[in-house]
Amino acid sequence: MAFRDDLRRTRAIVWKDLTTERRSKAGFNSVASLGVTILVLFGFALGPDAQMLRDAAAGALWLAVLFAGVLAFNRSYQVELDGGALEALLLYPGSRWAIFAGKLIANLIFVTLMLVIVVAVGIVLFQVRIPAQWPALLGIMMLGVVGIVSLGTFYAAMSSRSRAREVLLPLLLYPMLIPVLLAAMEATKAFLGGDLLNASGAWVQMLALFDVIFLVATFLAFEYVIEV
Amino acid sequence: MQSSAPLLSPDLALDARGVARRFGARWVLRGVNLQVRAGEMVGLLGHNGCGKSTFMRIVATLLKASAGDCFVYGSNVKTEGDSVRHHVGFFSHVPGLYDDLSARENLAFAATMLGFPSADIDAALERVGLTHVTHEHVRGFSAGMQRRLSLARLILQRPRLLLLDEPYNNLDVAGIALMNGFIRELNAAGGAAVVVLHDLVPAEGVLDRTVTIREGRVHVPTAADLAHGGASPQAITVPAGAAGIS
Numbered sequence: 346m347a348f349r350d351d352l353r354r355t356r357a358i359v360w361k362d363l364t365t366e367r368r369s370k371a372g373f374n375s376v377a378s379l380g381v382t383i384l385v386l387f388g389f390a391l392g393p394d395a396q397m398l399r400d401a402a403a404g405a406l407w408l409a410v411l412f413a414g415v416l417a418f419n420r421s422y423q424v425e426l427d428g429g430a431l432e433a434l435l436l437y438p439g440s441r442w443a444i445f446a447g448k449l450i451a452n453l454i455f456v457t458l459m460l461v462i463v464v465a466v467g468i469v470l471f472q473v474r475i476p477a478q479w480p481a482l483l484g485i486m487m488l489g490v491v492g493i494v495s496l497g498t499f500y501a502a503m504s505s506r507s508r509a510r511e512v513l514l515p516l517l518l519y520p521m522l523i524p525v526l527l528a529a530m531e532a533t534k535a536f537l538g539g540d541l542l543n544a545s546g547a548w549v550q551m552l553a554l555f556d557v558i559f560l561v562a563t564f565l566a567f568e569y570v571i572e573v
Numbered sequence: 574m575q576s577s578a579p580l581l582s583p584d585l586a587l588d589a590r591g592v593a594r595r596f597g598a599r600w601v602l603r604g605v606n607l608q609v610r611a612g613e614m615v616g617l618l619g620h621n622g623c624g625k626s627t628f629m630r631i632v633a634t635l636l637k638a639s640a641g642d643c644f645v646y647g648s649n650v651k652t653e654g655d656s657v658r659h660h661v662g663f664f665s666h667v668p669g670l671y672d673d674l675s676a677r678e679n680l681a682f683a684a685t686m687l688g689f690p691s692a693d694i695d696a697a698l699e700r701v702g703l704t705h706v707t708h709e710h711v712r713g714f715s716a717g718m719q720r721r722l723s724l725a726r727l728i729l730q731r732p733r734l735l736l737l738d739e740p741y742n743n744l745d746v747a748g749i750a751l752m753n754g755f756i757r758e759l760n761a762a763g764g765a766a767v768v769v770l771h772d773l774v775p776a777e778g779v780l781d782r783t784v785t786i787r788e789g790r791v792h793v794p795t796a797a798d799l800a801h802g803g804a805s806p807q808a809i810t811v812p813a814g815a816a817g818i819s
Contacts, residue, residue: 350688353685353688353690354685354686356685357682357685357686360682361671361674361682364673364674364678365671365672365673365674368673368710369673424671427672428667428668428669428670428671428672428719429665429666429667429668429669430669430670430671432635432665432667432669433665433669433670433683433726434669434686435634435635436633436634436635436658436661436663436669437658437683437686437687438655438658438659438687438688439655439658439686439688440655572634572637572654
């Protein structure tokens with residue numbers, strides 16, 4: 346019964362976060378704009394060489410997701426800080442994991458939508474040929490997004506009480522995300538290049554392993570970082 | 574007079590024993606002892622910065638005490654936070670609402686989070702006089718309207734221990750009457766309340782007693798204090814205790 350109540354709370358938080366985001370629009374527009382801008386700048390910096398563009402596509406894509414994602418994570422808690430809503434959220438009964446799960450799912454949906462735009466722009470700008478095994482590539486991208494979002498949502502909660510949260514979040518998040526970014530980028534690169542040697546297998550395993558570790562660790566630790 | 578073991582009497586809505594809290598090197602609370610029985614309405618007075626709100630936040634589980642113990646209906650606020658949150662309703666300085674949701678949506682969200690998804694939201698909105706703005710976004714509400722909406726959230730919750738931190742701020746005469754009506758209703762149902770106040774006038778006829786926090790402890794008012802309006806003549810003092818903190 347308590348578990349079902351917590352699931353209901355999680356759903357309510359997802360609905361609330363997506364509804365406020367849909368109505369304000371400011372968050373998604375700025376995040377998507379930043380992602381596209383990063384890709385455009387990379388595209389111009391690399392020049393017209395098609396092969397070079399294709400080789401750099403995976404790296405540029407994940408960097409765009411990372412930088413734009415940080416904006417999104419900060420914003421997801423800014424909504425709670427305005428008007429003391431975080432305080433009200435923490436006063437509701439129920440498990441703390443329900444709050445984290447709600448925030449995590451809302452951020453996953455948000456970053457996935459942003460990823461769709463970034464990938465679409467990236468395919469055009471970097472002259473990427475869509476590989477035959479594109480569903481597997483989608484799976485890799487989702488694994489990468491889960492890793493980035495789980496850690497991003499967690500550290501955004503941790504830094505939300507700090508006045509310097511905009512500075513603190515990247516400082517905490519970027520070093521921890523190196524293995525996920527590296528694995529996501531290498532696996533994506535291998536798939537975009539056809540992956541004739543099955544080189545992506547080890548990276549995908551590493552990515553999945555880090556996702557599991559991050560998800561378990563952040564769910565367990567959330568209670569301790571959100572309470573003062 | 575005070576035993577070190579918690580007194581888990583179901584009659585005690587709040588049992589704070591030597592509650593202390595420091596921020597950095599500064600001790601804001603130095604050992605507050607306060608017992609509030611079920612059905613009792615207590616006013617909490619004191620100068621700005623004396624620790625009233627800090628104490629309320631500790632009881633509400635929003636802040637951890639640096640020392641001491643605090644129980645709400647027998648549940649320890651440190652170790653049984655979820656159980657405490659089922660009993661406590663906290664009306665804070667800040668409205669805790671979402672600007673981009675309507676009044677009704679804010680209450681629907683609160684009802685789901687509280688575990689009462691089928692709560693009568695329309696009745697609560699009608700009670701606080703906000704039926705005419707049910708579907709309007711909170712962003713356009715005045716401070717007083719936001720306070721009323723926060724009160725509607727408490728009405729949905731019907732807590733057993735009400736913690737009100739300067740509840741009359743931004744409320745007009747009708748809003749104050751509404752607030753007092755809710756406190757009395759809760760009292761009639763056997764609930765308790767701790768009300769942080771700077772001015773006793775709006776709470777006239779609502780409180781059973783008042784206590785004062787001074788220098789981080791519950792203070793025993795002297796005749797001079799009473800003459801300066803530090804506490805009402807009806808104040809019943811609570812023995813000041815210490816948590817071994819100088």
